[in-house]
């Protein structure tokens with residue numbers, strides 16, 4: 001990423017924030033090896049739409065291999081990285097997020113995990129390490145997807161849904177429309193000059209899919225919004241995974257779970273590297289509340305398929321409430 005002069009940096013979003021960020025100690029912690037995790041996961045999804053997972057079973061070597069391949073890629077010259085861009089939506093992106101004018105202090109690689117995605121074509125332009133990075137992504141994504149499915153099955157059990165794989169089968173489907181993203185947030189020393197303010201790395205948003213699994217290095221930056229609208233800083237933990245409830249899971253639980261609004265602030269000294277798996281359903285899948293979760297109530301949402309939601313989502317700005325377009329108007 002090029003170093004920006006002060007006037008250029010002012011084109012990025014800046015938010016008021018207490019400095020240094022005070023970490024929130026109340027992020028729900030789920031130990032996947034413990035039998036009581038099902039009730040704790042349900043509670044975390046209801047209260048925060050967000051939790052942290054330990055004893056996750058994802059091999060450390062898959063994480064460190066991908067991390068070192070990603071560092072190699074992001075350290076290569078901009079002209080090389082740009083050969084894999086621009087992201088439309090897949091490929092290498094730098095500062096531009098999506099195609100509707102959002103920007104952030106971030107560079108990234110976005111790929112589809114769908115088997116039909118021409119990964120080879122994309123990987124072949126990732127430079128000398130293309131095969132290494134492709135294999136590292138594949139190993140990592142397979143392991144993380146397995147963990148995401150385990151979480152979704154425990155969640156279904158916690159919700160007393162008879163069909164344990166009701167959510168996980170959507171990720172397991174060979175047509176699952178899932179996405180993987182590597183985000184690199186370079187340090188931004190100029191941040192120090194905006195006393196009491198922070199530069200946005202990745203602007204506030206919710207994730208449209210069912211579930212997102214995030215792992216980052218030990219650099220802070222991730223914040224989530226609580227139900228009362230307050231932003232809290234999530235203490236980084238490179239040995240754990242963070243789980244976000246996505247918009248689709250909000251709909252499938254008829255609003256019992258809320259998709260979590262989150263954002264990333266740039267750091268003035270350390271670079272942040274994050275890897276996120278976004279587990280989505282097949283394009284043709286109808287996204288609707290599960291009958292057993294309706295409790296005699298009507299659906300809060302109009303009927304739609306994932307492809308309809310996705311098309312609509314990609315027309316929105318990052319911070320928009322994308323689900324509002326699919327909510328039924330409450331009768332007065």
Ligand SMILES: C=C1C[C@]23C[C@@]1(O)CC[C@H]2[C@@]12CC[C@H](O)[C@@](C)(C(=O)O1)[C@H]2[C@@H]3C(=O)O
Pocket residue numbers: 089097098099100102110179181205206207208209278313314315316317318
């Ligand atoms: C501004 C945008 C970027 C995004 C597509 C969108 O139009 C609105 C949703 C955004 C988001 C957020 C979560 C994931 O990072 C992402 C890949 C996704 O599925 O939805 C991004 C999209 C993107 O960066 O292309």
Ligand SMILES: O=C(O)CCC(=O)C(=O)O
Pocket residue numbers: 181183202207214216222262263264274276
């Ligand atoms: O990079 C991060 O830590 C989070 C990014 C994010 O929320 C996203 O890519 O959707």
Ligand SMILES: [Fe+2]
Pocket residue numbers: 205206207212262
């Ligand atoms: Fe996100």
